[in-house]
Amino acid sequence: MLDLKFVRNNLDVVRESLEKRGSKLDVNEFNTLDSRRRELLQEVEALKAERNSTSGEIAKIKKSGGDASEIISRMGELSGKIKALDEDLKNIESAEHDWLVSVPNIPDDSVPLGMTEDDNPVIRVWGEKPEMDFEPREHWDLAVELGGVDFERAAKLTGARFAVLKKWGAKLERALTSFMVDIQTLEHGYTEIIPPYIVNRDSLYGTGQLPKFAEDLFKLENSEYYLIPTAEVPLTNLHRDEVLSEEELSVAYCAPTPCFRSEAGSYGKDTKGLIRQHQFHKVEMVRFAHPDKSFDDLEMMTGHAEEILKRLNLHYRVITLCTGDMGFGSKKTYDIEVWLPGQDKFREISSCSNCGDFQARRANIKFKSKGAKKAQFVHTLNGSGLAVGRTFVAVIENYQQKDGSVVIPDALRPYMGGMEVITAE
16 A cells, blocks of 8 residues: 555656556546545534634633523534534545555556556576477376376366366475475575465455455455465565564565465466466465665565576576556566466466565554664565466476376476376376
8 A cells, every 4th residue: 555645745656657557546536535635624623623612611601600502502513513524524534545545556667668468578588498399288188198187076076267186296286385395495594384374354455455356355254254365465464563673674484375266357268277276376485675675685586486497497487567567566576487388388487576565554564773763664575486386287298298298307306206207097
C-alpha cells in the first residue's frame, strides 16, 4: 500500500504510475474523496468547537440561575448534526481507504515501459537447448506413459487441473523439493520454515492478495480462513506488527509448501499437464531487507533461484517484467523462464520481486536503527526457488531420450536413491 501522505502530495506521480501499469483507477476519484474528507473534517471540528463553547455558556447560565432551555435545545440539534457528519466522514474515509488499497505499487525507474509480455526484455541467457535427433514430446504424454503421473484418477478424485503423482513421479517431486531446500538453506543462508498452509484475512491483506484478488483464492466455508496461494503469505506475515533491529537485516526465509490457486483468470490456458494446477508445490524465498540494500538483495535472490537450474543443467533466460506486466505489489520483478523442448518455448519457472515498503506498510513491519527515534518500514522481497512442478516438467522434457526413457540429472541422483534412468515398467 502506498503512503497516504505521499499520494496526497504526489498525485501526478501516482497518475503516471497508474498509466504505466495500464490501471483503470482514476486519481481524480481519490482527489474528490480527499477534498470532501477535508471539508467534512473542517465542518465537524467547527461544530464541535461551537458545542464546547455552548456547553460552557450553559454552565454559566445555570450557575447564575438563568433559563438555558433554548440553548440546550440548540445543543441537541448541534449534536445531531455532528453525529450525522461523523458518519459521513467515516464513510468517506472508508471509500478513500478502499481506493488506496486498490492502487498497485509504483514501478522503480529501472523498470522498462510496456503493457504485455512482448515488452519484457531478456537480460541474460544461460546454457544451450538440448540436442535431440528426434521430435521431443510433451511432459503430459511422457510422464503418463512412464507411469509417474495419473491425470484421470486425479480428475475422479477432485476435478480438472489436479494430478496424482506416483512411483518415480512422487519420488522426483520429493527429490526436487529436498534438493532446492538444501541449496537455499545450506548454501545461501535461508532459514527453513514449515508454516501453516491456512491463513487469515489479515495475512492476505498484508501481502496484497486481499481485497483485490479474492477470486483467485480458495476460502474455507463458514470461516475467515484461506488456503495459501503461495508461502510468500505466511512467511512475510511472520513479522507482521513487529519491529526488527537493523542488525537483523537481511532476514531470509524459505519454505517448501503446497500452493492453492483458483486460476480464475486462466480459463482455457494450459489445460493439459502440470504447468497450471490448482494445487502445486513450490519452494518460496522471502527476504526482509534494509531499504538501502533491497535492490542488491533482489539481484542476489534471483541468482539463488538461477543456481537451481544451473545445477540441473537446464537452459533458461531471465527477463525484466515491464510496467504493465508486473504483479500488483512489485516495484521490480525478474522472471526466470526455462526451456521446454516438448512445447518448443520458454516457460516461467520463477518470479523474483522487490516490493519495497508496499507490503511492509500494509502488514506494519518495521526496523529500527540504533539511536534512532523512529522506526522505518522494511523492504520485502519474494521469489520462487523454484516452482517444483514446473521444474519436474523441465526435467522430463529436457532429459527425455529417443526410446521414451528419461535420464535423471546428476545433481538429483543422490536424492533419487541412485536412480539414473526412468523407464516404463
